[in-house]
Amino acid sequence: MADKDTNSNKVLIITYYWPPAGGPGVQRWLKFVKYLPDFGIEPVVYVPENPTYPLIDKGLQDEVNPQAVIIKKRITEPYNWASAFSKKSTKDISSGIIPDKKKQSLLQRLMLWVRGNLFIPDARVLWVKPSVAYLKDYIAKQGIKTVITTGPPHSLHLIGLQLKKEKGIKWVADFRDPWTTIGYHKELKLGKAAAKKHKELEHEVLNTADHVIVTSPTTKKEFEAITTRPVTVITNGYDVENIERQTPDEKFTLAHIGSFLSERNPLALWQALQELVIENEDFKQAFQLKLIGAVSAEVLTSINSSGLSGFVNNMGYVSHSTALAEQRKSQVLLLVEIDSEATKCIIPGKLFEYMAAERPILAIGPNGADFAEIMKATNTGVFATYTEKDRIKDTLMEYFNKYKDGKLKANAVGLQGYSRKNLTAKLAELLKQL
Known part of the structure; x- marks a missing residue:
């Protein structure tokens, strides 16, 4: 096969969560990458070099498709700064575990306000500019025509947005969860300006991406009220794991x-x-x-x-x-x-x-x-x-x-x-x- 044809089958996937990250956020694209080569698509995965993951599962590294190309760039993580004040609160908030309003400490209230109002759309927004600068050259050299971003963190969609504007690539925005209607959004103590900015960015992403993927019919309906771009539901799923048949608990x-x-x-x-x-x-x-x-x-x-x-x-x-x-x-x-x-x-x-x-x-x-x-x-x-x-x-x-x-x-x-x-x-x- 000629290089041109090979390159046309390459897809750049931009994700924050990747092994050794644990938890549910990593599973979706880990498994897509596992099977994409079976359908003639070569996945190139772009991930942070030094992420702050609230959960670690080193066993998932064994599930990474060896055919996938993995590229990395350093990220500036505000959660690293915050952990100097409280490691537990930082880990909880980054995991989505937000204490009841009545039980929040002054530090926790401050951390939530900073997260919601100074880092829009989220704490990984500082990765956007260096990633765009790096990926513009990479996709040009590799002849990559299609980019996929997956969020949360939804700041990754801003990478796709800028690459779409500057390079004219085909761009698919995958939403594992909604943006402004996600459950914890209202807990971030957003000011009017921050709430407005979130809405504006959400609208721009949804109306610029060539295709939007969501995981549920309700999110599809919600997004179709915002954009005329095609919205497709591809749910999460299960894999055939090599787990031995288990004897049920006696209890x-x-x-x-x-x-x-x-x-x-x-x-x-x-x-x-x-x-x-x-x-x-x-x-x-x-x-x-x-x-x-x-x-x-x-x-x-x-x-x-x-x-x-x-x-x-x-x-x-x-x-x-x-x-x-x-x-x-x-x-x-x-x-x-x-x-x-x-x-x-x-x-x-x-x-x-x-x-x-x-x-x-x-x-x-x-x-x-x-x-x-x-x-x-x-x-x-x-x-x-x-x-x-x-x-x-x-x-x-x-x-x-x-x-x-x-x-x-x-x-x-x-x-x-x-x-x-x-x-x-x-x-x-x-x-x-x-």
């Missing part, structure tokens, strides 16, 4: 994997569990609440206040491979999303791994949540709102009775459409049509 384990933020605090669940351990001795003897990942102090306080502390196995952050194994061991998987209008569009990445784990899911979230429709279509579990305590309790009891009879399992249908390889095929087709 009736209800497992939550991932960050359990303050706003994801389903009081109806804790109340339902409190009633079950009081009313049903068998349930009390068998039950265990398994927490894997960062858990906010507010959530732990609610659990303790409900008399459930003795049932908790708080495992903290574990590697992705360990998390996958624990999913398959657990009797029931718990999925919780913030109860607000703004989070109806959020389809947590772990939902798809949950579905592939072949364990029943109990999900709690806002009425009208997009992920509730996916669960219903795939027959992978039960969805309840934050007010449906009786529905939650009845579901847990139904699962528990099946557990006692040795018949607790998921009977999923139609999962293949959410496999990472099939989703990458959809992405590749989009790229070839640009």
